[in-house]
Amino acid sequence: MEDLLDTSALIQLRVDGEFHELDVLAGRTLLDVLRDDIGKKGTHLGCKTGHCGACTVMIDGKVAKSCITMAATLARAEITTIEGLLDEKGGLHPIQQSFWDEAGLQCGYCAPGIVLSALELVTDNHHPSAEDIELALAGSLCRCTGYQSIKRSVAEACVRMYPANENIN
Amino acid sequence: MSLHPMYARPRDLEQASQLLASLSSGAVIIAGGQEIMPFINYGVMMPDVYVDIGGIKALKGVNVNDDEVSIGALTVHRDIQSTEDIVERLPLLAYAAQQIGGGWQVHNRGTIGGNIVSMHPLYDIAPALLALDADVELLSDKGLQRMSLLQLQNDSSHGLGSSSILTKILVKTMLPNVLWGYYKLKNSAGAYGSANAAAVIQMDGEKIKSIRIVIGAVSETSVVISKALDGYLGGAYTLEIGRAIEKVCIDAIDEPLSDQQGDGVWRKAMAGIAARRATEMALSNLTTSSIKR
Numbered sequence: 001m002e003d004l005l006d007t008s009a010l011i012q013l014r015v016d017g018e019f020h021e022l023d024v025l026a027g028r029t030l031l032d033v034l035r036d037d038i039g040k041k042g043t044h045l046g047c048k049t050g051h052c053g054a055c056t057v058m059i060d061g062k063v064a065k066s067c068i069t070m071a072a073t074l075a076r077a078e079i080t081t082i083e084g085l086l087d088e089k090g091g092l093h094p095i096q097q098s099f100w101d102e103a104g105l106q107c108g109y110c111a112p113g114i115v116l117s118a119l120e121l122v123t124d125n126h127h128p129s130a131e132d133i134e135l136a137l138a139g140s141l142c143r144c145t146g147y148q149s150i151k152r153s154v155a156e157a158c159v160r161m162y163p164a165n166e167n168i169n
Numbered sequence: 170m171s172l173h174p175m176y177a178r179p180r181d182l183e184q185a186s187q188l189l190a191s192l193s194s195g196a197v198i199i200a201g202g203q204e205i206m207p208f209i210n211y212g213v214m215m216p217d218v219y220v221d222i223g224g225i226k227a228l229k230g231v232n233v234n235d236d237e238v239s240i241g242a243l244t245v246h247r248d249i250q251s252t253e254d255i256v257e258r259l260p261l262l263a264y265a266a267q268q269i270g271g272g273w274q275v276h277n278r279g280t281i282g283g284n285i286v287s288m289h290p291l292y293d294i295a296p297a298l299l300a301l302d303a304d305v306e307l308l309s310d311k312g313l314q315r316m317s318l319l320q321l322q323n324d325s326s327h328g329l330g331s332s333s334i335l336t337k338i339l340v341k342t343m344l345p346n347v348l349w350g351y352y353k354l355k356n357s358a359g360a361y362g363s364a365n366a367a368a369v370i371q372m373d374g375e376k377i378k379s380i381r382i383v384i385g386a387v388s389e390t391s392v393v394i395s396k397a398l399d400g401y402l403g404g405a406y407t408l409e410i411g412r413a414i415e416k417v418c419i420d421a422i423d424e425p426l427s428d429q430q431g432d433g434v435w436r437k438a439m440a441g442i443a444a445r446r447a448t449e450m451a452l453s454n455l456t457t458s459s460i461k462r
Contacts, residue, residue: 001187001188001191001192004177004178004179004184004188005175005176005177005218006175006176006177007173007174007175007176008176009176009178009221026174026175026176026219027174027176027209027219029206029210048207048210048211049207049210049211050203050206050207050271050274050275051271051359053272053274056274059277059278062247062273062277063272063273063274063277064274064277064278065203065271065274065275065278067206067210068202068203068206068207068210069202069206069278070199070202070206070209070219070221072176072178072219072221073199073200073202073221073223075178075224113274117272117273117274120273135273136272136273137272138272138273138358138359139271139272139273139274139275139276139359140272140274
């Protein structure tokens with residue numbers, strides 16, 4: 001049984017389309033690996049307990065809190081960070097643009113996580129209700145905006161991404 | 170305790186079980202990590218070995234055998250909320266899984282097995298499963314063993330011991346005439362409950378035939394209340410009966426918790442309020458259709 005044990009584990013991550021093979025120490029978080037090893041500084045450290053959502057990234061298309069995800073447990077995974085949302089020319093994703101236009105962020109510390117949660121929502125649900133939006137964003141805390149402009153930003157993004165949505169709100 | 174912990178990724182259940190049996194008490198099992206990682210991050214726990222069971226196929230999936238739903242321990246909360254067999258057969262469990270805090274991020278990775286073995290008094294899954302009289306299956310060096318969740322909870326408040334793995338949860342399909350309610354009293358949207366209550370009520374026309382209430386988040390372990398309510402069976406529900414149920418549930422709490430969720434005296438009182446509101450939710454008949462995926 002001893003041969004199963006090691007102080008580190010080999011993981012294969014595709015981060016924003018770029019392949020990385022890493023040997024990570026047991027106990028390290030995905031957040032640390034993304035920021036320190038791969039240089040994705042758009043993923044923010046907030047609470048380290050899973051309450052605030054600033055560290056949110058997508059793992060295989062589903063949002064997760066990278067500060068409470070142990071990197072070693074991701075033998076193979078596709079990771080999307082906020083940097084991965086930019087288009088080839090470095091232009092903003094429609095959700096990011098809506099957040100910009102509708103004042104969906106002030107200090108911006110929570111914004112990467114909230115934008116990614118919004119992305120998971122609108123990928124599966126092109127016509128989210130106000131309640132759907134609240135539910136999808138419940139895992140992130142924002143201490144600046146009071147949430148109203150964030151919810152407006154997500155609704156606006158849906159209208160822009162799926163123009164048949166003129167009637168939502 | 171170790172500054173240089175080891176990590177293992179066993180291939181299957183047999184290997185995981187053998188590995189755990191060969192290790193000392195410094196080993197922890199990890200899958201989604203939602204329970205354990207906050208403790209690791211703050212140095213509250215410093216395990217010698219992480220045994221990662223997240224890749225073991227035998228722990229995944231939801232199956233129905235006759236009238237029993239089998240839920241693999243690695244099933245994440247998001248799947249508990251949306252898997253058809255659970256939403257249709259165990260709507261109370263699907264609803265309770267929606268009440269878990271932390272948002273989609275936590276629901277996408279947190280597992281039902283991890284939620285149970287943490288034995289955290291404030292969590293939402295245990296009251297729902299206890300109300301449904303669920304069983305659990307455990308694997309240890311003694312082999313597979315099936316026991317009721319209530320027995321597991323009462324055996325030890327510290328989980329399973331480091332050599333066991335919770336493999337699946339087994340729950341009887343709720344009968345069509347069974348009404349259910351779940352009420353979580355909390356001070357903000359994502360907060361832990363200050364008092365949680367799950368109610369499962371069987372009706373015979375207008376009359377209450379059986380009633381089972383489980384109170385969570387008020388004492389160290391969930392409290393199952395059923396026999397003490399026998400006096401209120403056979404009649405229709407009235408506000409007086411609701412108040413009486415409230416009192417029975419308050420009296421059932423011996424040692425209320427005092428923590429960030431509130432002071433013990435208040436928590437004990439709120440156990441009754443939560444129980445009555447869960448009962449009223451069940452009787453409102455709206456519960457099955459209000460499930461939102």
